[in-house]
Amino acid sequence: MLQISPAKVAQVIIRAREIDAKVGTWDTAGDDADADSILEARAGDATEAELRAFIDGLNDDEQTSLVALMWIGRETYGADELAEAIDTARMEKTGPTSRYLLGVPLLSDYLEAGLDALGISVEDAEDEILKSV
Numbered sequence: 001m002l003q004i005s006p007a008k009v010a011q012v013i014i015r016a017r018e019i020d021a022k023v024g025t026w027d028t029a030g031d032d033a034d035a036d037s038i039l040e041a042r043a044g045d046a047t048e049a050e051l052r053a054f055i056d057g058l059n060d061d062e063q064t065s066l067v068a069l070m071w072i073g074r075e076t077y078g079a080d081e082l083a084e085a086i087d088t089a090r091m092e093k094t095g096p097t098s099r100y101l102l103g104v105p106l107l108s109d110y111l112e113a114g115l116d117a118l119g120i121s122v123e124d125a126e127d128e129i130l131k132s133v
Helices: 006-021 047-056 060-073 079-092 097-102 107-117 122-131
Strands: none
Touching (some): 006 060, 047 097
């Protein structure tokens, strides 16, 4: 059984998408590109720090469920192997979960696919998060 609420997973998905949408800072000298149309990652950007803090603030069961969900989304495990994925995530943890997850390319896509594989509507959870912002 998944031990994290869909709303908390949606929060991670939304923040991970924000990070994925950003690009490295760039120099526009001599370039006519519309610099305001690109989201830039800047040293003082709090998005990644906020996501890291959010994940670190989850309890151990929620963190292991989040890792297992990501593994299901990237098809390391099937939806019917959720319990095994959670057990493996618990046993293989060697460092901060946030460091591991934020190092995974396409994290938001994998989490969304994991929820979908388990028959959980990520759209409903995201809608609730976005309404409260």
